[in-house]
Amino acid sequence: MxxxxxxxxxxxxxxxxxxxxxxxxxxxxxxxAKPYGQxxxxxxxxxxxxxxxxxxxxxxxxxxxxxxxxxxxADATSPSASAVGVVDFLDEWISAPYPAxxxxxxxxxxxxxxxxxxxxxxxxKPAHELDAQQLHAIxxxxxxxxxxxxxxxxxxxxxxxxxxxxxSGFYTTPEGRKDLQFVxxxxxxxFDGPPLEVLKKVGLA
Amino acid sequence: MPFINAEAAAKTDYxxxxxxxxxxxxxxxxxxxxxxxxxxxxxxxxxxxxxxxTAMFQTPEMAPLRGxxxxxxPFGFYDATVDGGWQVPGEPYTQASTNEAQRFxxxxxxxxxxxxxxxxxxxxxxxxxxxxxxxxDGLGFDWPIGYADMAPYYDKxxxxxxVYGANDGLENTPDSPEGCLLPPPKPLVSDLLVHKxxxxxxxxxxxxxxxxxxxxxDWKNSPAKLHPGNPxxxxxxxxxxxxxxxxxxxxxxxxxxxxxxNYQSTTVHLPPALATGKLDIVxxxxxxxxxxxxDGRASGVHFIDRTSHRNVSISARAVVLAASACETVRxxxxxxxxxxxxxxxxxxxxxGKYLMDTVGSDLGGQIPLxxxxxxxxEEGVSGLHMYVPWWQYKEAGKLGFARGYxxxxxxGRRMPGAGTAAKLEWLTGGSYGxxxxxxxxxxxGSFVHFAGRGEMIPxxxxxxxIDPKVKDKWGIPVLRFHWQWSEHETRQxxxxxxxxxxxxxxxxxxVRGEVKTDGAKAIEPGGSIIHEVGGxxxxxxxxxxxxxxxxxxxxxxxxxxxxGAPFPSNADKNPTLxxxxxxxxxxxxxxxxxxxKEL
Numbered sequence: 001m002x003x004x005x006x007x008x009x010x011x012x013x014x015x016x017x018x019x020x021x022x023x024x025x026x027x028x029x030x031x032x033a034k035p036y037g038q039x040x041x042x043x044x045x046x047x048x049x050x051x052x053x054x055x056x057x058x059x060x061x062x063x064x065x066x067x068x069x070x071x072x073x074a075d076a077t078s079p080s081a082s083a084v085g086v087v088d089f090l091d092e093w094i095s096a097p098y099p100a101x102x103x104x105x106x107x108x109x110x111x112x113x114x115x116x117x118x119x120x121x122x123x124x125k126p127a128h129e130l131d132a133q134q135l136h137a138i139x140x141x142x143x144x145x146x147x148x149x150x151x152x153x154x155x156x157x158x159x160x161x162x163x164x165x166x167x168s169g170f171y172t173t174p175e176g177r178k179d180l181q182f183v184x185x186x187x188x189x190x191f192d193g194p195p196l197e198v199l200k201k202v203g204l205a
Numbered sequence: 206m207p208f209i210n211a212e213a214a215a216k217t218d219y220x221x222x223x224x225x226x227x228x229x230x231x232x233x234x235x236x237x238x239x240x241x242x243x244x245x246x247x248x249x250x251x252x253x254x255x256x257x258x259t260a261m262f263q264t265p266e267m268a269p270l271r272g273x274x275x276x277x278x279p280f281g282f283y284d285a286t287v288d289g290g291w292q293v294p295g296e297p298y299t300q301a302s303t304n305e306a307q308r309f310x311x312x313x314x315x316x317x318x319x320x321x322x323x324x325x326x327x328x329x330x331x332x333x334x335x336x337x338x339x340x341x342d343g344l345g346f347d348w349p350i351g352y353a354d355m356a357p358y359y360d361k362x363x364x365x366x367x368v369y370g371a372n373d374g375l376e377n378t379p380d381s382p383e384g385c386l387l388p389p390p391k392p393l394v395s396d397l398l399v400h401k402x403x404x405x406x407x408x409x410x411x412x413x414x415x416x417x418x419x420x421x422x423d424w425k426n427s428p429a430k431l432h433p434g435n436p437x438x439x440x441x442x443x444x445x446x447x448x449x450x451x452x453x454x455x456x457x458x459x460x461x462x463x464x465x466x467n468y469q470s471t472t473v474h475l476p477p478a479l480a481t482g483k484l485d486i487v488x489x490x491x492x493x494x495x496x497x498x499x500d501g502r503a504s505g506v507h508f509i510d511r512t513s514h515r516n517v518s519i520s521a522r523a524v525v526l527a528a529s530a531c532e533t534v535r536x537x538x539x540x541x542x543x544x545x546x547x548x549x550x551x552x553x554x555x556x557g558k559y560l561m562d563t564v565g566s567d568l569g570g571q572i573p574l575x576x577x578x579x580x581x582x583e584e585g586v587s588g589l590h591m592y593v594p595w596w597q598y599k600e601a602g603k604l605g606f607a608r609g610y611x612x613x614x615x616x617g618r619r620m621p622g623a624g625t626a627a628k629l630e631w632l633t634g635g636s637y638g639x640x641x642x643x644x645x646x647x648x649x650g651s652f653v654h655f656a657g658r659g660e661m662i663p664x665x666x667x668x669x670x671i672d673p674k675v676k677d678k679w680g681i682p683v684l685r686f687h688w689q690w691s692e693h694e695t696r697q698x699x700x701x702x703x704x705x706x707x708x709x710x711x712x713x714x715x716v717r718g719e720v721k722t723d724g725a726k727a728i729e730p731g732g733s734i735i736h737e738v739g740g741x742x743x744x745x746x747x748x749x750x751x752x753x754x755x756x757x758x759x760x761x762x763x764x765x766x767x768x769g770a771p772f773p774s775n776a777d778k779n780p781t782l783x784x785x786x787x788x789x790x791x792x793x794x795x796x797x798x799x800x801x802k803e804l
Contacts, residue, residue: 036269038277038288039251042260045267071637078642089271098275136638144635163637164627167645168273171621172265179642180649181580182621185262187453191585193391198581202574204397 033097048085048092055095055105056087062128063112064090070135071166078179081170089169104161111158118155207479207486208252211510211517214487219245219521220799222506224492224536227319229527229768231470231478232362232785236792238483239438242799245519247490247508249528250288250315255322255471259285259461265622273623281622285322285461285469289314291732295678299685306725309560309669309686310732311531317488318471319529320735321781323459326415326467327589327613328368329778330359332377334598338660338774342607344693345662346559346773349745349754352379358786360385364427365442366468366785367449369586370414378411378594384426387419389590390454393583395575395616395653396591402711408612408704409596413589416468416782417458422446438481445477457587457620490517493681495524495540495549495764503549503764509679523795523804527767527788530560531669534740534770535684537751538671548671550758555751556741558668560686561775563736564610564659565729566698569717570709571632575616575651583617583650595777606696610659610777612704618650625649631717652717655708657701660777661694663739667731688731695724702727738769738780756791763804767791 033052048054056064065082068090072081081087094105115138119127123134130138139159141152148156170176199205209217220242223230230246237244260283265271268282275282279290291310298311314320333352339345356379362368363385371389372380389412392400400410424446432438449472450464458467465472478484489511496518498504505520526533534557540549548556595609626645629636633644666689671682699722706720721727744750747759756771758764767788769780776783798804 035275035277038286038290038294040269040277040282042258042283043263046269051269071641073638073642075639075642085266093270096270096275098277100275101270139637143637144630146630147635159637160630160635163641164624167626167641168271168623171625171645172271172623174264174266177264177621180618180621180625180646182618182649183580183582184584184618184620185264185455187455188582189453191390191454191582194394194397194583195579195581197579198394199397201578202394202398204394204401 033095035097048088052095052097054091055109056091059116059126060109060112061087063116063126066128066130066135067112067115067162068166070139071163072170078175081166084170084173084175086166086169090165093165104165107158107161108165111155111162114155114158207484209485209487211487211490211508211513211515214245214485214519215517217245217485219243219485219519221245221523221525221795222247222519222521223525223527223767224506225319225527225529225532225768226317226475226486227321227470227527227529227768228781228784229788230525231318231321231474232788233525233527233767233792234484235474235478236789237796238478238481239432239435239441240792240796242483242796244478244484245521246484246486247492247506248317248486248488249491249511250317250319250488252488253287253317253322253471255285255318255461255469256463259463261456261460261463264620271623280323280459283457283460285459286314286320287316289316289320296683297675297677298683299672299675301685301687305730306690307688308730308732309562309667309688310730311684311686311737312732312735313529313532317486318469318475321468321470322461324781325588325779326417326458327779328363328414328416328782329611330379330381331355331776331778331783332379334377335774335776335778338608342601344607346742346744348773349743355783355786355790358789359782361431361789362782362785364423365431366416366473367418367422368414368416368782369412369419371412373409373411375409375411375594376598384423384430386414389413390419390586392590393585393617394578395572398572398574398712399614399653399708400591403593403708406707406711407596408593408708410591410593413592415586415589417586418449418451418466419586421451422449441477441480445480449473452586454582454586455584491679491681492528492536493539493679495526495536497540497542497544497549497761501544501761503761509681511679522799523763523765525765525767525795526770529768530737530740530770531684533766533768534669535671537741539682545760550741550751550760550764552760553748553751555749557670558665559663559739559742559773560667560669560737561661561663561739561772562731563734563775563777563779564661564694564697565657565734566701566721566727567654567656568702568705568709568720569652569654570705570712570714571648571652571717572616572709572712572714573651574713575653576647578618578650580618583619588615589613604700606693606700607662608660608693608697608777610657610697610701612655612657612701614653614655616650616653621649653709653712653714655705657698657705658734658777658779659694659697659701661775662691663742663774664689664691669740690728690731692724695728697724698728699724736775736780738772738775741766741770742773743771744773755794756787765791765795
């Protein structure tokens with residue numbers, strides 16, 4: 001840990017708008033965000049940013065991306081979370097003018113800010129510059145709330161929520177459905193119930 | 206010209222005005238128009254066309270927030286409800302108490318067809334005990350009719366709307382005559398496991414009953430049974446039955462069904478009723494009052510045209526309120542005159558009293574046997590392939606609560622939504638990365654969810670009245686709710702929790718979350734299950750009830766009720782099928798009296 005690296009990091013962190021005033025950023029939703037109401041057009045296809053303005057700045061996006069992909073990385077079966085638009089989904093979610101999403105907004109924005117700060121504290125660089133081992137070192141401390149040490153409890157709450165949101169975003173895409181091997185949303189001439197191999201596996205045949 | 210405006214309606218002569226277009230109003234309009242009466246239907250909400258407006262194959266990533274529930278769309282973005290929810294902007298209601306346990310939350314859907322567009326389609330007959338509960342245990346009230354009075358109408362409604370199910374010959378769980386029920390869908394593997402392991406606990410698991418066409422309706426035989434001696438009606442319903450598609454085993458019923466494979470008033474009752482040429486419908490007609498003539502009879506209704514904000518009066522020979530239990534109560538209480546200063550039909554003082562909902566409590570579990578199953582299609586009819594009817598009639602009086610509940614349950618590899626693979630830490634120890642993706646695959650489809658639906662006994666502390674101060678945006682005084690569960694309900698909810706935990710454990714599974722043994726915590730708040738009935742109960746005595754056995758108000762001879770308001774009890778069986786059967790019964794009676802020139 002040399003002094004120059006520390007100063008470099010401090011300056012970089014100070015340049016992030018979020019880092020200057022995380023509380024304000026976390027608690028002030030965009031004024032022009034309007035609910036979609038009780039009679040929205042159901043047959044339209046909606047995209048993040050269309051119904052209400054998004055929130056993430058470039059730095060937040062970068063941090064959001066690395067954390068999404070730490071939770072759902074690419075593997076042999078499916079792409080990573082960020083590759084299928086989960087960061088846009090997260091941004092849409094935390095920007096929505098509804099109470100549950102506003103609660104998540106505070107959790108997510110504060111959590112992303114914490115992650116960059118923690119990353120700087122431990123490794124003198126923001127989260128998106130960490131290598132996998134470094135990122136995992138932080139994640140391992142906050143990935144399971146019941147075992148989180150007291151000073152990581154709040155971060156662990158953030159991680160749990162962020163993991164849930166990331167999963168929601170990922171498994172609701174065509175790639176996510178394919179990963180889970182969901183079969184459906186197609187008309188059938190008949191419904192035949194479980195195949196024999198399924199019944200055998202659970203001891204019913 | 207079936208959909209008309211307020212001006213056109215005001216110039217037309219009608220036999221009957223039907224207020225409301227849901228299960229009760231839809232059935233009433235159907236039966237009356239098939240029987241030759243000229244009917245005007247008034248709906249407070251907007252027109253709604255399920256053929257062109259239903260989200261059928263839309264997937265979550267096409268919706269805002271991946272289709273997640275919001276205060277605007279509490280059952281998710283694609284839920285069929287339009288302009289509805291537990292809150293409707295500009296149309297408030299109030300609570301008499303600030304105590305959360307004494308809240309009643311009132312669901313409304315301001316749209317043609319009302320709540321029938323999104324409901325669960327669960328269609329259970331009340332049994333013989335359910336009409337005479339007071340005679341059996343001294344609590345609540347008997348109905349002035351019995352199962353034998355309702356049975357022929359259950360038969361007809363099942364044949365008309367299409368209900369799947371099986372006859373199991375169980376106590377107070379009536380069988381249907383041959384030709385009424387459609388075959389039930391094949392069970393999912395989770396259903397079969399519940400069947401097997403609940404069976405070891407003595408809990409019966411049988412085919413569910415829901416208003417979904419598992420095959421086309423019997424258009425060759427049913428029309429003659431539905432409308433004997435009425436060839437015109439038979440012809441109309443034969444043609445309509447041919448046009449309804451059978452279920453194609455995909456898309457959630459709660460979104461509505463553009464192929465008309467399940468029951469919603471807009472796809473089943475209204476098309477044939479309109480085909481008679483005897484039905485006019487005015488939407489955006491917010492009825493606030495039944496008007497009284499000098500002869501002491503209802504002269505018609507008064508409504509506010511929501512598009513022009515104009516006040517409109519319409520007259521007819523008879524008026525039927527089917528606005529949903531609480532809205533019907535509100536209209537009656539707001540219909541004040543010198544003769545009825547406390548509201549129309551309220552000389553008993555019982556209008557608004559004995560409001561009931563269903564006792565609800567639920568619990569889920571994770572079942573290792575269901576992990577990592579070979580992928581297969583588990584969409585089926587999108588709900589309740591099997592269920593548990595109440596099974597402890599022989600234990601009545603020994604359980605610490607009266608009456609009983611049925612269990613609705615479900616599992617399966619469903620369309621992933623917002624929330625899929627969420628909250629898995631208790632199983633995964635907090636995995637992330639490649640391990641998390643493996644865990645998500647492993648646990649997907651391995652959960653089974655149980656929901657109890659039980660009988661609430663009417664009590665003096667659960668009622669609604671007019672708030673003396675608050676009015677809605679139309680200037681109409683609003684309802685104020687009083688609510689109190691008794692120990693019969695809270696103990697029942699705790700019993701549900703223990704039962705669900707026992708079944709999950711018997712299946713080798715693990716309970717998700719906490720088993721709530723404190724009934725007050727286990728029970729869902731009043732209004733949550735959206736089965737509210739009562740408020741204008743039927744009885745044999747004008748001093749203690751609002752309507753007689755024909756759902757005719759004791760005070761006003763040509764005013765009838767056809768929704769859940771006249772229910773003197775709220776059996777564990779979901780109320781919609783009984784609302785429809787009762788509406789058909791009342792409609793037959795109205796037609797008969799019209800023929801006798803008594804109306």
